[in-house]
Amino acid sequence: MNTEVQTTTPEAPKLGEAVRVLLAKPTHDCHDRGVRLVARKFRDAGFEVIFSNFLLPSEIINTAVEEDVQVIGVSTSAGGHMPVFEDLIAGLKENGLEDVILIGGGVIPADDEAVLKDWGVKAVFGPGTTAEDAIDLIRAEFGGPA
Amino acid sequence: MAAQARNADYYRDNLLSGNRVALARAITAVENDRADAAAVLQTIYGQVGRAQLIGITGAPGAGKSTLVNAVVRELRGQDRKVGVVAVDPSSPFSGGAILGDRIRMSEHGNDDGVFVRSLASRGHLGGLSRAAARVVDVMDAAGMDAIIVETVGTGQSEVEIMEIAQTVVVVCAPGLGDEIQAVKAGILEIADILVVNKADMPLADRTERQLRDAMRARRRDGWEVPVMRTVATTGDGTADLVAKAAEHFARLPAAARVHAARGRMHKLLAATAAEQVRAGVQGLRGEAVDALCEAVLRGEMDYAEAARRAARLAVADPGSGHDPG
Numbered sequence: 415m416n417t418e419v420q421t422t423t424p425e426a427p428k429l430g431e432a433v434r435v436l437l438a439k440p441t442h443d444c445h446d447r448g449v450r451l452v453a454r455k456f457r458d459a460g461f462e463v464i465f466s467n468f469l470l471p472s473e474i475i476n477t478a479v480e481e482d483v484q485v486i487g488v489s490t491s492a493g494g495h496m497p498v499f500e501d502l503i504a505g506l507k508e509n510g511l512e513d514v515i516l517i518g519g520g521v522i523p524a525d526d527e528a529v530l531k532d533w534g535v536k537a538v539f540g541p542g543t544t545a546e547d548a549i550d551l552i553r554a555e556f557g558g559p560a
Numbered sequence: 561m562a563a564q565a566r567n568a569d570y571y572r573d574n575l576l577s578g579n580r581v582a583l584a585r586a587i588t589a590v591e592n593d594r595a596d597a598a599a600v601l602q603t604i605y606g607q608v609g610r611a612q613l614i615g616i617t618g619a620p621g622a623g624k625s626t627l628v629n630a631v632v633r634e635l636r637g638q639d640r641k642v643g644v645v646a647v648d649p650s651s652p653f654s655g656g657a658i659l660g661d662r663i664r665m666s667e668h669g670n671d672d673g674v675f676v677r678s679l680a681s682r683g684h685l686g687g688l689s690r691a692a693a694r695v696v697d698v699m700d701a702a703g704m705d706a707i708i709v710e711t712v713g714t715g716q717s718e719v720e721i722m723e724i725a726q727t728v729v730v731v732c733a734p735g736l737g738d739e740i741q742a743v744k745a746g747i748l749e750i751a752d753i754l755v756v757n758k759a760d761m762p763l764a765d766r767t768e769r770q771l772r773d774a775m776r777a778r779r780r781d782g783w784e785v786p787v788m789r790t791v792a793t794t795g796d797g798t799a800d801l802v803a804k805a806a807e808h809f810a811r812l813p814a815a816a817r818v819h820a821a822r823g824r825m826h827k828l829l830a831a832t833a834a835e836q837v838r839a840g841v842q843g844l845r846g847e848a849v850d851a852l853c854e855a856v857l858r859g860e861m862d863y864a865e866a867a868r869r870a871a872r873l874a875v876a877d878p879g880s881g882h883d884p885g
């Protein structure tokens with residue numbers, strides 16, 4: 415068989431550098447359907463989504479380091495998220511990863527949101543926002559497939 | 561992108577000493593073929609070839625990731641540093657991917673002796689990604705004693721893993737109709753060790769019998785391929801599996817390891833050369849290349865022949881792509 419002509423097999427849209435996003439759900443609430451939906455939307459936007467079910471901030475940071483992600487998306491809906499964000503921000507700093515963007519999602523009260531942004535959390539996507547809003551933000555930050 | 565290129569000094573100072581951030585960045589550099597990939601490769605060659613490399617392949621849902629988790633636990637019990645490379649498919653539509661293998665490996669999330677990296681296949685066929693071999697080399701140089709590579713797992717024969725791993729473990733499970741499928745897809749051919757996972761399930765005995773029949777008298781280089789039972793969720797059987805992999809690794813002569821490394825380097829050279837030729841052909845200007853294109857368009861020349869001639873032009877005159885002056 416002549417295989418030479420196949421050297422230019424059409425490949426997936428060539429992403430020199432796909433944006434890598436870690437999605438984590440660090441609090442003990444049982445439904446992760448929301449996160450799974452976001453993961454699929456992110457994939458369809460051309461991102462490489464690392465999905466984990468870690469609970470501890472230290473584990474989330476370890477994963478972010480190993481996977482060299484540009485974005486960490488944290489989904490919470492059971493409260494208790496403030497200390498988690500605090501630990502994550504400290505962990506990023508400790509590892510010299512201040513350029514990693516932190517975003518929040520799920521149910522986060524407006525008061526908390528203001529504090530989080532003050533701490534440097536890039537955005538909080540609460541009820542009424544969509545995965546597309548987050549995609550737009552990430553694309554604006556890192557570019558993405560046209 | 562967030563991470564900027566780093567130079568050879570950075571990698572020499574940080575990568576070989578096992579700094580995790582440097583390791584992660586080095587992997588990204590070779591994965592994306594970034595400007596600093598050359599600095600990484602320059603740093604690691606001379607330092608690779610020490611790690612034990614185990615490949616895990618098999619149908620989706622057979623329990624590969626869960627088995628990797630259990631094998632890592634076993635290796636950690638021996639106090640060895642473990643790297644894991646887990647490949648998942650990229651969407652052919654968006655180029656994006658969901659990399660979910662490490663969900664099954666969460667018990668090692670806080671262990672500094674374990675480094676897990678998920679790779680998207682990025683359109684590469686064959687069960688791995690284009691950069692997977694280099695990622696393994698980077699982990700090897702960074703001091704991982706054992707590196708486990710989980711393939712995409714299409715249930716097809718993902719032969720590329722043979723080029724990377726010294727020991728290929730093919731995972732089957734009852735209830736997936738695997739036995740016959742596996743025989744048909746030729747997946748058993750690449751096994752050094754055959755595992756019947758989910759041995760806690762009722763049909764495991766039957767699966768094991770069928771696989772034993774299929775594997776009867778199948779030997780490679782004097783190694784009789786064992787059929788082993790595991791329950792990845794509990795870890796049952798994984799100590800034996802790890803011992804068997806060590807046995808297979810130990811009987812591998814040093815010459816074979818050099819041979820494998822040479823084979824991988826050969827492939828890397830081929831890929832790099834292909835890219836150089838492609839760029840050269842793309843950069844060709846002038847009558848000769850115009851004539852080739854027109855000849856193909858007019859149906860006067862075979863496409864493959866035209867490509868061969870174009871490649872020859874590019875190699876003969878590597879500077880022709882650049883505008884003079």
Ligand SMILES: Nc1nc2c(ncn2[C@@H]2O[C@H](COP(=O)(O)OP(=O)(O)O)[C@@H](O)[C@H]2O)c(=O)[nH]1
Pocket residue numbers: 618619620621622623624625626627664713757758759760761790791792793794
């Ligand atoms: N009963 C049983 N289930 C298992 C075993 N190993 C894995 N599983 C389950 O099989 C499913 C698929 O496992 P996974 O490791 O993701 O498979 P992969 O697609 O081959 O990587 C998960 O729900 C696992 O919990 C086992 O030994 N016994």
Ligand SMILES: [Mg+2]
Pocket residue numbers: 624625626661710
């Ligand atoms: Mg898997």
